Structure formats: structure tokens, C-alpha cells
Amino acid sequence: MELLMSIVIGIIFSVSIYLFMSKNLLRVAVATLLLSHGVHLLLVTMSGLQRGASPILSFDAEAYTDPLPHALVLTAIVISFAVTALLLVMSYRTYKVHKTDDLEDLRGSADE
């Protein structure tokens, strides 16, 4: 299961890096979204998947799954949600002001 997850995470990372390299504002915004999904999956996977019963709910199990990564990933999801919302607003404003969504045109002139 961990191996499968690792491959999935790898694919998500590579797609996201590919999108990062594109010239379109919105694609870059989507790239950050995908990247954050990738790292959240990584955070859950690295601590081992489903090693035992869920903690607190059952008291008679031999082993329990580590609950800490789940707490961490929840926090990370909330943060990435806020950042993505902000980024989308910023991309939209940039598009409105500069009338373009091509990052090549957003480089700025050399003499500024």
C-alpha cells in the first residue's frame, strides 16, 4: 500500500512541477494546489498506513494507528486552503490590472 501511495505521490508531484513550468497564471495556481495535495498524501503515508485499530474509539486492540499525522495533515490542509484562496484572488487581480495571464508578459522591463 505504501508503495502504491509513493507512486501516486510521485505522479502528482511531477504533474504539479510540469504545471509550475507553464506560462499561464491559472495553471501555476493549480500547480500549487496539486503540490499541496501531494505533500499531504506524503505526510500521511510516511508514518505508515493502517497499522492497527483507530485510537480512542476502541480500547481492546493490539495496536493502534498513529493519530498524530492525521492531526498534522488536517492543519496543513486548512493552511493550504487559505493560501490557495488568497493566490486565486491575487491571480485574478493581476489579470485585471495587467490585462494578461501570460507570465512571459509579466516579467517586467529590465530598467525598473
Place this chain on the structure above:
Amino acid sequence: MNNIIILPVIIPFIIGAILILLYKRHSMQRVISGITMFVLLALSVFLAIYVYQHGTIVLEVGDWKAPFGIVIVADLFSTLMLLLSTLVGTVCLFFAFQTVSQDREKQFFYPLYLFLMIGVNGSFLTGDLFNLFVFFEVMLISSYGLIVHGGTGYQLRESFKYVIINIFASALFIVGIAWVYSITGTMNMAHMAQRVSELDQTGALNIVAIIFFIVFACKGALFPLYFWLPRSYYGPPAAIAALFGGLLTKVGIYAIIRTFTLIFNHDVSFTHKGLIVTIAGFTMLLGVLGAVSQFDFKRILSYHIISQVGYMVMGLGIFTPLAVAGAIYYIAHHMIVKTALFLFAGATQKITGTTDLKKMGGLLGTHPWLAWLFFITAISLAGIPPLSGFFSKFPIILAGFEEQQYVISAVALLVGLLTLFSMMKIFSYAFWGKQKHTEEQAKIPVGKLLLPILPLVALTIILGFAAEPIFTYSMEVAEEIMNPTNYIESVLKE
């Protein structure tokens, strides 16, 4: 008593939330935020003295015992950083009162400012790696708000790049956290340090160490990840540029020093003396060359941030108590001087209406106070004795020669010379020569603007003349962080 160390995080949080409700009344916002910053400053002075006298204070939040719950730790290094950050925050706020336009003030300027302070103070105080990530994000999200605040075309364009690079670095931060958790099985930094020394897993830990180094290097603007800094710090108003220039990169440097003295000290010859020293050399050299090639007041200062961050990291890389003490002294010196210089850039911009050096000239004749105060700060940055710049560079370079790191020490000396050159370039273009601003502009008074900067200029002189006691203090800080057993024992209570 322990509860007091959470106050630097809680106070700006509550006040910032209240200020959101008062967003229509900006004179009231000014008064409240000004008082809050003074309270924070007094609190951090008290904490610095208390921790110096009584040793490290640890707070287990919600009474969850140490390796399981989140801990807030105030040791000598974090209280020193807290003191510097609130000092810079207070000064920039009072400068902002006079320079930030009303339109910007209306748009939640002060709440964002205080939320930034939560993130910065929290990053210095936390003893939990994931909590460090959370406070970094609080700081970064507020900084995204402040850097794009006002929404001019230039700001939007450059802030987008700033946001993207930081989101990427934050994603890598989580990758690092995931890996270090799978290796050590803990998030508490003290516990992690203990496990790392027991584990003997040099290969895997080196990879994690490099991931963390990349993350913090992105925030701290180290080679080759500094390209976003000069352009994005150019856009926002001077008060914000000064706050970012003085504060934000140093949070990254603090995190590097903290993690690489406490956790990743298992393979010093590779990570510190190999990797960090090399990166520091390139950062210093390329940063200062960037500054030499520029003809814009704010751009030159931004490139100097990069070159000076290199000195701090070089002090860590050499990794003797003397060098780390030098790095700590350098952080103190740099935060004070760099903030002052950015604020001087703001004051000159208010007079001449430009930051292009070729369009300035003759300010010495019309505004002598501004010119001479700038001169003192500029030569302090370049490292002329008896000002603070000299006494912070001296121990780092001395330690470099003692440890036979001749190349990096030579680079550091050369960079000092080039810093002097580019500072004198600003002075001779902007302050000497023929007057290029109009007679009306010559009558613009800057006395009130200089008032918040005066304490910083006074401090750089004091840090220079009182180098002996302050260096003794930074030596104690360095010895404490070089020997992490004290930190581990006070957190885990063994």
C-alpha cells in the same frame, strides 16, 4: 510565571482581531496598535532579562506533557530574537504612521501588521517543528497581504512570484516534516535532537537536513534562491519594505541556526563546514555584486540583505562558539542597521519622489541631519570601527582564519570592501553633488520621519562602543545553542 512566554503570540492575536472590527476608525487603530507594540517591546525586554537571570522557561501548552504536546520554549537565543523583532516592529510601525497613505490604512493595514508579528514571535518561541511550520505560514500569509497591500500593478506582478516561491518552499517544509517524522517519530525539537543523536542514521538524516536547509534558504534568501527578494521588496511602501528587510529573512536564518545547532548536528563536517560554508560564500559574493551593479536606493539595500545573510550563515557554517557568537551579533547588528537604512530610503523618497540614484543629488545641503544619520548607518553596515558592523564581522572572520577556512574568510573581507563601495555610491550620488530636487521639495521637513529611526542609529553606535558586554552576551547565547543538552533537558525535564 511560565504562562508569560505565550503572551508575545496572544497579545497581537487578540488586538489584531479587535482592530479588524475597528477598521473604519484609523486614528483609533493607530493608537491601539502603537500601544500594543510598546507593550510587546516592554514584555520582550522583561523576558530577555528574566531568561538571562533564571535560565530557559518552558511552557507545555494545555498541560500536555513534553514530547506529546506542543511546547513553547524561551531560551537566550529566542528571547534575543524576540527583543530584536519587536524593536524593529515598533520602529517600522511609527514610521508607517507618517508615510503609509490613508487608502492603504483603511484596508486592514494594522491587523495584518499585528498578525505578521504573531507569526514572527511564534516562530522564535516554538519548540515544536510542526508548530514552527504553522507560525511560518501565519507570518507568510500576513506578509502576502502586506506585500501586495495597495495593489499597484508592480506590486501585484512581483508579489505573485514571491507567493509562488514561498508556497513551493512551504510544500517542501511539509515533505521535510514527513520524512523527519518517519525517521524519528516525534515532532518535538528537543526530543528529535535526542533521537537523532541515538539513531546513527547519517545518510537519511543528511537528506532531511538538506531539505530543511533548502526550505529555510528560500525564506532567508540564500544562494541560489534569492532571486525573488530584490524585486518583491521594491514594491511595497518603505515602512513595509523595512519591516520585511529587517525581519522576515532573519526568521529563516533563525530557523536554520536553530535546527542546525539543535537537531542536525550529527555530521558537522558535511552539512556545516561543507554545504553551509560554500552556500554562504556564494550568497555573500553574488549578493554584493548585485548591489554594486544597481543604481536604485532600495534595490541596492535589498541586494545587501542577501550578501549579509551570507555572513550570518557563514558564522554558523564555521561552527565554533566564536563564529556562532559572531553570527548572533551580526543578526542583531543587521536587523537594526538594515531597518534604519530602508527607512532612510523611505525618507529620501518622500523628499525627492524617486529612488533612482541618478535623479537625486545635493541632499546634504538641504537635509543635513538625514544625510549624516544615513552616513553613520551606512559605514556601520560596511564595517568601519567603532560601529557595530566592525565588531560583528570581526569574530566571524577571525574564527574563519582560526579554522583554516581561508577562502571563505577572504571572500568575507572582499565583500566588506564592496559593501563600503556601494554604500559610498549611494552617499555620493544622493547626498553630494548638485541639487537635483526642486526648491519646494527642499523645504519638505523630515524631522518627524527621522524620529523613529533615531533609536536605531543610537543602537548601532551603542552596539559598537559597548561591544565588550554585548559580545560577552552573544558568546553566552552561542555556547548555549552550541551545547543543546540544556535545551533538551529543560524541555524534557530529565
